[in-house]
Amino acid sequence: MIKACIFDMDGVIVDSAKYHFLAWQRLAADLSITFTEEDNEKLKGLSRVDSLERILEKGDLQLDNDTKLALMDQKNQWYLESIKEMKPEEVLPGVREFLVSLQENGIGIALGSSSKNAQLILEKCNLTTFFKSVIDGNKVTFSKPDPEVFLKGASELNVSPKDTVVFEDAIAGVAAANSGGFFSVGIGDAASLTEARIVIPGFENFTLSALQSIVEDQQNN
Ligand code: B16
Ligand code: MG
Secondary structure, three states: OOOEEEEOOEOOOEOOHHHHHHHHHHHHHHOOOOOOHHHHHOOOOOOHHHHHHHHHHHOOOOOOHHHHHHHHHHHHHHHHHHHOOOOHHHEOOOHHHHHHHHHHOOOEEEEEOOOOOHHHHHHHOOOHHHOOEEEOOOOOOOOOOOOHHHHHHHHHHOOOHHHEEEEEOOHHHHHHHHHOOOEEEEEOOOOOOOOOOEEEOOOOOOOHHHHHHHHHHHHHO
16 A cells, blocks of 8 residues: 655656756866766766766866865856746646645655755745655765665655655666665656666656556555
8 A cells, every 4th residue: 555655856856957967068068078968867866976976087087075066066056046947837747736646645745856956946846835755965875776865755754665656767766766665666768767666757647546556466466
């Protein structure tokens, strides 16, 4: 029986990847490193510091810690300029309707995001009231694929991972959900999210009763 659902944010609830892309690309250009949309794809779900490390690796650039901190701060300033303009219309199709049906059926709802800007995005998109628990990059010590972010969400909702579904669009996020003992639902492409228990393209036309029957079927097999 499903008692709670935990949602990743970027790529599941909203598409903030395009704003991360613009900010990282601007930073990479300043460092004379080429940064493409394909490179950006590989940063999905990674923390800010891990993302910067990947970009520096690509440019074969070694920098001291203070410089790295200043670069992350600069990137975040540019990113914030974009997300402070976000509107509720940017919530991905079907997400709001799905959250409403969870709420109506008494199912716990939490956010499990690597982003340190998750609260601001929820506010800008008028989603804050849905989430009983928000675990973001400010509240965890270990990044995905470590399950800490989802375990903390389950604990705040007072539910067990085995009764909780995690929705994730990143390979590292699916691995985090699986290692924490959650039922993982991949959002996006089944060919890349091979470890997810099931994969759906998104929440458009996806219902709670469809989710319940899929989970029951899988648990009986
Ligand atoms: P910030 P998620 C992740 O969000 C993004 O997918 C990832 O690209 C980003 O680097 C990370 O948040 C940190 O974001 O710089 O805002 O703290 O998918 O875990 O919701
Ligand atoms: Mg994501």
